[in-house]
Amino acid sequence: MPQRCHVVVNPTSGSFSKASLDQALAALRARGFAPELLETGSADDPARFAARICAEEAAPLILVMGGDGTLNGVLNGLVPGVATLGVLPLGTANVLARELEIRSLEDALERIGRGVARPISVGELECAGVKRRFLLMAGVGVDGQVVRGVRLAEKRLLGKGAYLLSALRVVAGWERGTLQVSGAGRSVICHSVIVCNAARYGGDFLLAPEADLFSPGFQVLCIQGGPLNYLKLALKLGCKRPILGRAVTCFAADELAVTGDKPVQLDGDYFGAAPLTLRSLGAFVRVIC
Numbered sequence: 001m002p003q004r005c006h007v008v009v010n011p012t013s014g015s016f017s018k019a020s021l022d023q024a025l026a027a028l029r030a031r032g033f034a035p036e037l038l039e040t041g042s043a044d045d046p047a048r049f050a051a052r053i054c055a056e057e058a059a060p061l062i063l064v065m066g067g068d069g070t071l072n073g074v075l076n077g078l079v080p081g082v083a084t085l086g087v088l089p090l091g092t093a094n095v096l097a098r099e100l101e102i103r104s105l106e107d108a109l110e111r112i113g114r115g116v117a118r119p120i121s122v123g124e125l126e127c128a129g130v131k132r133r134f135l136l137m138a139g140v141g142v143d144g145q146v147v148r149g150v151r152l153a154e155k156r157l158l159g160k161g162a163y164l165l166s167a168l169r170v171v172a173g174w175e176r177g178t179l180q181v182s183g184a185g186r187s188v189i190c191h192s193v194i195v196c197n198a199a200r201y202g203g204d205f206l207l208a209p210e211a212d213l214f215s216p217g218f219q220v221l222c223i224q225g226g227p228l229n230y231l232k233l234a235l236k237l238g239c240k241r242p243i244l245g246r247a248v249t250c251f252a253a254d255e256l257a258v259t260g261d262k263p264v265q266l267d268g269d270y271f272g273a274a275p276l277t278l279r280s281l282g283a284f285v286r287v288i289c
């Protein structure tokens, strides 16, 4: 009997096409699955769909067709420890897919056919009484500002280039405030912090080589100084050189508190503003890899 699977599709994600959807559904049927399509109609739907699936089924297989934002939505509707997730990367940056070394939609479908899954840890952020989980990273400060400033029309037109445009606007209106980051017995005053649950940033850049999705805990990168330090950091990342130095300190932590008043991004989507707390949730969901 075909194995039931739920396919959560975001038709607004960066590289979605009806042809890709049809190709994926046909390939799933050919591999012995009975896909049930759930097309999102709004940004709230991925979490709503995931919550409904987990309420109705003991060990569901949920395939997410879209980008990291849709995956993040699904993650936020899951019941801990029950579901298996598969990634069908049709977003703009597709950072989780890159982290799992999924090279294409075809590659993703082959992996789903093989069905090898491993538990991953995720992060949970709490801000003003609201909790939200993340898969890849939480950024407070400059990258929160950059993500908040991305305009939808520019993203549709330029893809990842829209983030560069937003970054230029952030530099033009530079804010100097600081954050205090406390965890694992450390307390650091810095300008921005990136809390990494996964090693890569933006898909291409190896920001935190020691961060590992499959182990609990975060790598915490605290960044000091002005625009020049961020430019140097970007250049080092681009040239694949070590980024640690006077402007960047890094430590490992399972829990963290961030005080200050700066924008926050989670998995590439704007979330709100610090102060906040974060904690790592080990073996939260199994992911096909």
Ligand SMILES: Nc1ncnc2c1ncn2[C@@H]1O[C@H](COP(=O)(O)OP(=O)(O)OP(=O)(O)O)[C@@H](O)[C@H]1O
Pocket: 010, 011, 012, 013, 014, 015, 040, 041, 042, 043, 044, 045, 046, 066, 067, 068, 069, 070, 071, 073, 090, 091, 092, 093, 094, 095, 268, 269
């Ligand atoms: N039907 C919909 N209409 C509007 N927004 C949606 C819809 N479905 C999902 N979303 C939201 O759209 C946002 C972007 O989606 P997604 O991340 O899948 O694409 P992307 O931004 O192109 O990819 P990536 O995040 O990998 O760069 C997410 O926050 C997601 O929750």
